[in-house]
Structure formats: C-alpha cells, structure tokens
Amino acid sequence: MNNLAQRYSIKHEIAYYECDINQQMTLPSLIQVMIKASEEQSDHLNRGSSYVNQLNLGWVITNYEIDVDRMPRLGEKIIFSTLATAYNKFFCYRDFYIEDEAGNRLVTVSSVFVIMDLSTRKIKAVDEEIIAPYESEKIKKIKRFNKMQPLSNPKTSPFKVRFYDIDSNKHVNNAIYFNWLLDVLGYEFLSTHTIKNVNIRFDKEIEFGNVVDSYYETEITDNEDQIISRHQVKVSEELCCEAEILWNKL
Amino acid sequence: MNNLAQRYSIKHEIAYYECDINQQMTLPSLIQVMIKASEEQSDHLNRGSSYVNQLNLGWVITNYEIDVDRMPRLGEKIIFSTLATAYNKFFCYRDFYIEDEAGNRLVTVSSVFVIMDLSTRKIKAVDEEIIAPYESEKIKKIKRFNKMQPLSNPKTSPFKVRFYDIDSNKHVNNAIYFNWLLDVLGYEFLSTHTIKNVNIRFDKEIEFGNVVDSYYETEITDNEDQIISRHQVKVSEELCCEAEILWNKL
Numbered sequence: 237m238n239n240l241a242q243r244y245s246i247k248h249e250i251a252y253y254e255c256d257i258n259q260q261m262t263l264p265s266l267i268q269v270m271i272k273a274s275e276e277q278s279d280h281l282n283r284g285s286s287y288v289n290q291l292n293l294g295w296v297i298t299n300y301e302i303d304v305d306r307m308p309r310l311g312e313k314i315i316f317s318t319l320a321t322a323y324n325k326f327f328c329y330r331d332f333y334i335e336d337e338a339g340n341r342l343v344t345v346s347s348v349f350v351i352m353d354l355s356t357r358k359i360k361a362v363d364e365e366i367i368a369p370y371e372s373e374k375i376k377k378i379k380r381f382n383k384m385q386p387l388s389n390p391k392t393s394p395f396k397v398r399f400y401d402i403d404s405n406k407h408v409n410n411a412i413y414f415n416w417l418l419d420v421l422g423y424e425f426l427s428t429h430t431i432k433n434v435n436i437r438f439d440k441e442i443e444f445g446n447v448v449d450s451y452y453e454t455e456i457t458d459n460e461d462q463i464i465s466r467h468q469v470k471v472s473e474e475l476c477c478e479a480e481i482l483w484n485k486l
Numbered sequence: 487m488n489n490l491a492q493r494y495s496i497k498h499e500i501a502y503y504e505c506d507i508n509q510q511m512t513l514p515s516l517i518q519v520m521i522k523a524s525e526e527q528s529d530h531l532n533r534g535s536s537y538v539n540q541l542n543l544g545w546v547i548t549n550y551e552i553d554v555d556r557m558p559r560l561g562e563k564i565i566f567s568t569l570a571t572a573y574n575k576f577f578c579y580r581d582f583y584i585e586d587e588a589g590n591r592l593v594t595v596s597s598v599f600v601i602m603d604l605s606t607r608k609i610k611a612v613d614e615e616i617i618a619p620y621e622s623e624k625i626k627k628i629k630r631f632n633k634m635q636p637l638s639n640p641k642t643s644p645f646k647v648r649f650y651d652i653d654s655n656k657h658v659n660n661a662i663y664f665n666w667l668l669d670v671l672g673y674e675f676l677s678t679h680t681i682k683n684v685n686i687r688f689d690k691e692i693e694f695g696n697v698v699d700s701y702y703e704t705e706i707t708d709n710e711d712q713i714i715s716r717h718q719v720k721v722s723e724e725l726c727c728e729a730e731i732l733w734n735k736l
Contacts, residue, residue, distance in 0.1 A: 251518070251519075251522050252521075252522065252525060252653055252654045252655065253518040253521075253522070253653050253654075253659055253661065255653060255654035256649070256650065256652070256653075256654065257652055257653075257654065257656050258654075259654050262650050264650060268501070268503040269501075271502075271503075272501050272502065272503070275502060310654050393646075398665065398669045399506070399668065399669050399671075399672070399673055399676045400506065400512050400514060400665055400668070400669065402506070402507055403502055403503050403505060403506075403507075404502045404503075404505035404506065404507065404508075404509050404560050405502065406507050409503055411503065415648065415650055418649065418650070419648045419649050419650065421649075422649070423649055423694050423695070426649045444673050445673070
C-alpha cells in the first residue's frame with residue numbers, strides 16, 4: 237500500500253432502502269456510495285468528470301476485488317475512504333476502505349480503472365496531467381487478478397437494461413451489474429447467505445436497450461459453511477462481465 | 487393544512503446515482519428519501535416499525551399526489567420535511583415538502599397511509615395509541631382523489647420482481663413501482679420530458695417472484711408542451727396500481 241497517496245473519506249448513514257431483508261447494506265448500494273467517495277475526491281482535486289470529459293476522456297472500471305469482514309447494517313454511520321495507490325502505462329489502481337465509526341474495517345476493495353477515449357471507445361495511456369494530483373506511485377508492474385474458471389453448466393435469466401440503470405454519467409451504473417449477477421441466485425439463497433469475497437471483471441460496456449443474459453452456477457467448497465457462485469453477463473453471446481463470489485452461510 | 491402537527495425534516499445531498507441522464511433526481515430516489523423522513527419521524531416519536539410490528543401491524547401507503555415545481559438536481563442539499571396532518575377511522579393523511587436550502591418549494595406530496603394487520607393482510611381501524619404522538623387532527627371527512635380513467639389501448643412490458651426490490655421492511659419498496667411505471671415510456675420520452683404531477687393509487691401488494699405487467703398509454707393535452715401518461719400495474723390480470731402523470735416537455 238502506498239501511504240503517500242491522497243486519501244479521501246466520506247461518512248454515510250445506511251438507509252432502509254439500501255438494505256436487504258436481513259438489514260444489511262446491499263452490494264449494489266455499497267458500490268454506489270464507494271464510487272461517490274472517489275468521484276468526490278476527483279472533484280476536490282479539480283479532476284472531476286467535467287475536467288476529464290473536456291479532454292474527450294472518461295474513466296472506466298475494469299476490476300474489483302472485494303473482501304468483506306461484515307456488511308454495514310441499517311442505521312450505521314460508515315466511513316468510506318479511498319486512495320489512488322499506483323498507476324502504470326494503462327492501469328490505475330485504487331483502494332477503498334469501509335470502516336465503522338469505531339474504526340473497525342468492514343470491507344476492503346481493490347479496483348482497476350482505465351482511461352477511455354470517448355470518441356473511439358478505446359483505452360488510452362494514462363495522462364500524467366490527469367493523475368498527478370492524486371499523488372499515486374508510478375509503477376512498472378501490471379497487477380494480475382485471479383483468472384476465473386469457465387462455467388460448465390450454467391443457468392441463465394434475461395434482464396433488460398432500464399432507463400434508471402443509466403445514471404447521470406450516462407452509462408449503466410457499475411452497481412447495476414451486481415443486481416443482475418445476484419438476483420439469479422434467488423430469494424432462498426440470498427436470504428441465507430452473506431458475501432465474503434467478490435472478484436469481478438468488466439470486459440465490455442452495456443448500453444440502454446440491451447438484453448443482458450446473467451449466467452451462473454454454484455459450487456460447494458471444502459468448507460461446508462461456504463459456497464462459491466460463478467457468474468457471466470453476456471449480451472448477444474458476447475461476454476461483458478465475469479465474477480466469482482465466495483459466500484458464507486448466515 | 488394542519489400547522490399543529492409535529493413536523494420532521496431531514497437534509498439530503500443528491501448523489502450521482504440518484505440522478506438520471508439530465509442530472510435530475512429520479513422519482514424512485516425521491517420517494518425513497520421522502521419515506522426515510524417519515525420513518526425517522528416515527529422512530530423519533532417511538533412509533534417506528536418495531537413498535538408497530540410488535541402490535542402485529544404495519545403501515546401501507548395507498549395514494550400519493552405529487553406536485554413538482556422542479557426536481558432536485560445533482561449535488562444540491564435538499565430538505566425533506568413531513569407531517570401527519572389528519573386522520574379518520576381508516577385513513578391517515580401525511581404531507582411532504584421538498585425544499586432547497588434557500589427555502590424554495592420544489593415538490594409537494596400528499597399521501598394516504600392505512601394500518602394493516604400483518605396476519606390477515608386486512609386494513610384495520612386507526613389505533614389512537616399509534617397515532618397520538620404525531621399530533622394529527624382527527625377528522626370525519628374522507629378525502630377523495632381524482633378518479634383515474636381506464637386505459638383504452640395500452641402497450642405493456644413485463645418486469646420480474648427482483649430480490650433487491652424488497653427492502654429491509656420485507657416488502658417491495660414503494661419506489662420500485664415508479665421504476666416499472668416509468669421505464670416503459672422509453673429513453674427518448676424520458677430524456678426529453680420532466681414530471682409535473684403524479685396521481686398514484688396502490689391497490690394490492692406485490693410479492694417477490696411475481697411477474698408485473700406495466701401497461702401504459704399517452705395522451706396529448708390542449709397545451710402542446712404537456713402530455714399525460716396513464717399507467718396500470720397488474721399481476722396475473724389483477725390491478726395492483728394505477729397512475730396518471732402529467733409531463734412537461736424539457
């Protein structure tokens with residue numbers, strides 16, 4: 237971890253509509269608030285979306301690795317902190333720390349951001365001008381994430397991209413993917429399991445009007461209190477997102 | 487209006503994920519925050535959901551009448567106020583006022599709440615014990631809302647109730663209905679129109695696993711800058727919710 241990078245924190249009280257039936261914050265809501273912290277940091281450093289868009293560029297998130305000690309609960313006041321730790325030619329690495337008021341770490345997230353040319357929709361090399369104020373460390377190394385296993389015999393459900401899935405940034409909100417991934421697991425599973433670890437990769441943008449196929453399968457582990465779910469999100473057979481989730485039984 | 491009733495306010499900063507592509511707060515997000523204000527008031531008066539549930543009762547919203555001067559915008563700090571103005575044998579009337587920091591009224595909402603027996607799922611007479619702390623006026627009159635016209639030639643789209651449509655209160659969150667109602671109007675319409683007035687009635691609870699059919703039609707008005715949309719939400723042909731929305735062209 238790079239302790240020299242600028243750190244930014246916001247406090248957030250968990251509302252009833254951000255919680256599931258177990259009074260725990262949902263993963264889509266958690267991701268939304270987390271990204272709000274990073275957007276506020278960018279605004280604070282004069283590197284917000286208006287600055288980046290005026291260069292005809294936009295940030296795109298390609299990976300999250302999420303470790304959950306416990307999810308925030310209804311009514312808790314939670315601190316969402318973030319820092320842009322490091323970058324190389326094409327990839328920017330950002331960490332998030334979610335802590336309760338007593339400073340106990342609840343959730344840790346590593347993420348990868350890239351810069352996209354808004355006209356060509358292609359990835360561009362990281363611009364020093366954009367990244368400098370975050371005081372991230374320049375590195376040569378490219379971080380590798382665990383490779384995800386293919387699905388052998390998946391089930392699937394279709395989802396239509398809705399108007400309100402597109403946020404004020406005019407993209408499908410990152411958090412919405414988690415709705416598609418998780419919903420297929422069903423009421424019985426989701427009300428009796430809690431997320432321990434998530435590894436997710438975003439491969440391709442999804443647009444309004446697309447029909448999304450959310451594929452999944454579950455796999456037992458050596459630990460009888462844990463289960464793995466594997467996920468692929470496809471549009472017209474093309475892979476847009478893959479994820480592996482480790483669950484604890486509640 | 488009953489100025490004697492207890493008034494309760496919360497301040498809320500509008501986040502990017504609560505806004506549509508026009509940087510305006512979405513109606514589903516607005517309803518969620520508004521109801522948070524009333525839930526916090528109930529907690530504050532020791533009449534929160536734990537108190538009500540322990541009597542084997544629950545609050546159910548049956549109507550909203552929403553008047554929009556303008557919707558809150560991204561980044562604004564907005565005051566959501568509420569007071570329980572009046573009640574009669576079966577109906578409790580609650581108003582909401584949404585104002586900017588300068589005190590300008592943005593949105594006004596009248597609503598009707600009833601008390602439901604959690605075992606029989608039937609409406610019960612209002613219990614004085616529950617309602618007293620709000621200092622609402624006891625009235626004889628039953629308020630009438632505008633009757634909604636039947637749809638003559640509606641279009642329809644199906645929606646599956648998702649796990650995260652159910653909130654920590656274990657019901658389909660009221661705000662979710664607005665997602666179903668509005669999404670069918672499509673990208674082109676929703677990105678070029680803004681809501682002026684909503685009249686909505688909730689007739690029947692919707693449960694996890696239901697497939698919801700969202701019917702709608704639009705009608706031109708004498709004013710060429712306005713259009714009306716009429717909506718019905720049905721589960722297996724049974725009417726669960728009706729609404730009429732008056733839109734201004736953007």
